[in-house]
Amino acid sequence: MEKVKVLLVEDDPNLGSLLKEYLEAKGFSTVLATNGKQGYDVFSKDKFNICILDVMMPIKDGFTLAKEIRAIDANVPVVFLTAKSMKEDTIEGFNAGADDYITKPFSMEELLVRIKAILRRTDNKPSLQSEQSEFKIGNYKFDYKHQTLEIKGTQQKLTTKEADLLKLLCLNANDILDRNFALKSIWHDDNYFSGRSMDVYIAKLRKYLKEDSSVELINVHGKGFKLLTGK
Amino acid sequence: MEKVKVLLVEDDPNLGSLLKEYLEAKGFSTVLATNGKQGYDVFSKDKFNICILDVMMPIKDGFTLAKEIRAIDANVPVVFLTAKSMKEDTIEGFNAGADDYITKPFSMEELLVRIKAILRRTDNKPSLQSEQSEFKIGNYKFDYKHQTLEIKGTQQKLTTKEADLLKLLCLNANDILDRNFALKSIWHDDNYFSGRSMDVYIAKLRKYLKEDSSVELINVHGKGFKLLTGK
DNA sequence: AAGGTGACTTAACATAATTTAACACATGTG
DNA sequence: CACATGTGTTAAATTATGTTAAGTCACCTT
Structure with missing residues (x-):
């Protein structure tokens, strides 16, 4: 069984490394990027099963990053993390193609179960192959x-x-x-x-x-x- | 494109009919049940694309109902609604196979986008419930x-x-x-x-x-x- | 209640698909 | 040309599947 690969983009280094450690302890292979640009570079060079993006980041925000990521892989699940809890942002997040939108503060365990819920629906991917046979x-x-x-x-x-x-x-x-x-x-x-x-x-x-x-x-x-x- | 069918089980009649009206206005075909037992009866007789279940209900709670529903169709997405916001319940909900877990009060628009996010991932899967014979x-x-x-x-x-x-x-x-x-x-x-x-x-x-x-x-x-x- | 029957499950053994190991050889670098 | 690294190839180890038969259980029959 191959490990699930998680791309975590979070500009707060404390929270970022805390989450990374937690997810790795739970058996995920996790790459941490500390800003949107770096997140994009990492994603474009490797393949991930799910992306967890902080919304508010310097240089490039999470929504923008999500769009760029989806341009590369339209199917990869994206979860947003945010301190904002205003309704408009939630809606905007989902319209940007979010699979979930989690408001800080949250428990790591909740993040984990939400990730699992999403992966349950995506792991058996239809693998859309080219038609030629x-x-x-x-x-x-x-x-x-x-x-x-x-x-x-x-x-x-x-x-x-x-x-x-x-x-x-x-x-x-x-x-x-x-x-x-x-x-x-x-x-x-x-x-x-x-x-x-x-x-x-x-x-x-x-x-x-x-x-x-x-x-x-x-x-x-x-x-x-x-x-x-x-x- | 057929209408998406939603099973809504909510014991508060005000909230229930409000949500039903909203969802129907948004193009979903919605059946409202007001308790767990009724919800089960409805589900066992018809085919639904998603279930939205209140957790705290008289007679039969949402978690129990979810398990029974999953025994009929192990793949149907389930979203829990709840006033409780305690962490343990969230975790329990996801372990019961939840696809999302929404805490009251929530905006109807948020419910809508969360439903859509889940359906994006479950849409095109032919299931045993298909009518074709x-x-x-x-x-x-x-x-x-x-x-x-x-x-x-x-x-x-x-x-x-x-x-x-x-x-x-x-x-x-x-x-x-x-x-x-x-x-x-x-x-x-x-x-x-x-x-x-x-x-x-x-x-x-x-x-x-x-x-x-x-x-x-x-x-x-x-x-x-x-x-x-x-x- | 003994016996029979059909549907389904579990056991048992066989084979196939894939990964990992092992060692040989090739390529490019300083 | 010595070295690190990448590839070629075969075989062993591991895991997944193929298949048949034996076991279990619910239901029916008498």
């Missing part, structure tokens, strides 16, 4: 939906991960598939072990694909992989 | 209401669980049916044994469905199952 790779025919790879009448059944990875490669055929991008897409994580796991799958795909010598699955050192399709 | 699966004809599966004139009688599971698969045809979602929907539980039980039913369905080779019931490792219906 059939690909040609040299003389191979790859059917993502049916998870099959066919050549000269021989059909190879693929596992879910094999199919996911091959699909990403096809969508970037003859172009580089970024390593971390692939890891985040398929493994939802880019740690060392996920990376090694992906390498194992690359090796498996190479085996499947060696019937057509014009097809190559090459590595671009430090960057990712490239599927070279025949001619 | 007849499905085509490749060359098969599946009648949920009569619990029959027919092909080439041969009719197979299905048990309740077989039919429930097949219906969920049909509602998600060619798309993934999340394992835990299915378990909660049909078994009202997602422990190890329920999971194994479901696997047994998957095996049974596969047997029934092997008359049409274009129909496949495949596993998506760690996620769920996918019913591939021949184009």
Whole structure:
């Protein structure tokens, strides 16, 4: 079971580190940013399951940050923290796409249960994938939906991960598939072990694909992989 | 787009009818029950998209009602309304599976935006409560209401669980049916044994469905199952 | 109350999917 | 070219699923 990743953006360093410690103790992997700009930078480079944003922050406020975050990932849940308790702000927060809006002071336990309530509704994500399901790779025919790879009448059944990875490669055929991008897409994580796991799958795909010598699955050192399709 | 159906259970008749009117003005179809027992009766006879329950009610309190409702539909969102603001109650509410917990007094507008926030996350999930009863699966004809599966004139009688599971698969045809979602929907539980039980039913369905080779019931490792219906 | 039946669950064992470990080799850097 | 780091590959370990059969329970029959 992979850890849930939380992006916490809070300009009060005391509260921020307190919450971070608490959430980590509860089993969440938490990244703390202390202002909106930093929060955006962190989010744009990594993948998170939920964002907890302080509303009032210098440089960039929580609402603005939320919009930018949603521009990157329209589905990530966002929770606002705020000292304001005026109705208009609550409404504005929800209109900015909030999943919850918590007024300070709050108990950490309440924050926790509210986070859990939101995650209950989002963890089984519909994973909206691109529609395309059939690909040609040299003389191979790859059917993502049916998870099959066919050549000269021989059909190879693929596992879910094999199919996911091959699909990403096809969508970037003859172009580089970024390593971390692939890891985040398929493994939802880019740690060392996920990376090694992906390498194992690359090796498996190479085996499947060696019937057509014009097809190559090459590595671009430090960057990712490239599927070279025949001619 | 059908109207969203709201079950509102509130023993204060003034507040109850006020909220009902407000929600209906906002485009929701709302049924008001004035006590827990009545709320249960209404829910068991109809399908709702969300339940808003007062916690403190005579006869049957909101938490108890929520548990009974969840036994019928483990996925329906529940929001608690309460005058209590003690932390323990909030926590208890969320542990009872609450999606939100709103403390009186609250503005109706805030209730509205909180409802919308929850519905954003639950909208498009086909559920067992769906009215649809007849499905085509490749060359098969599946009648949920009569619990029959027919092909080439041969009719197979299905048990309740077989039919429930097949219906969920049909509602998600060619798309993934999340394992835990299915378990909660049909078994009202997602422990190890329920999971194994479901696997047994998957095996049974596969047997029934092997008359049409274009129909496949495949596993998506760690996620769920996918019913591939021949184009 | 004994026996039977059907639906569902649990057990048991088999196989598959994925991750982790282990070791070999490659690449780029100073 | 010595080193750190990244990748290739195979195999073992772990976890998830496939499948069949045995067990349980509610209900029906006599």
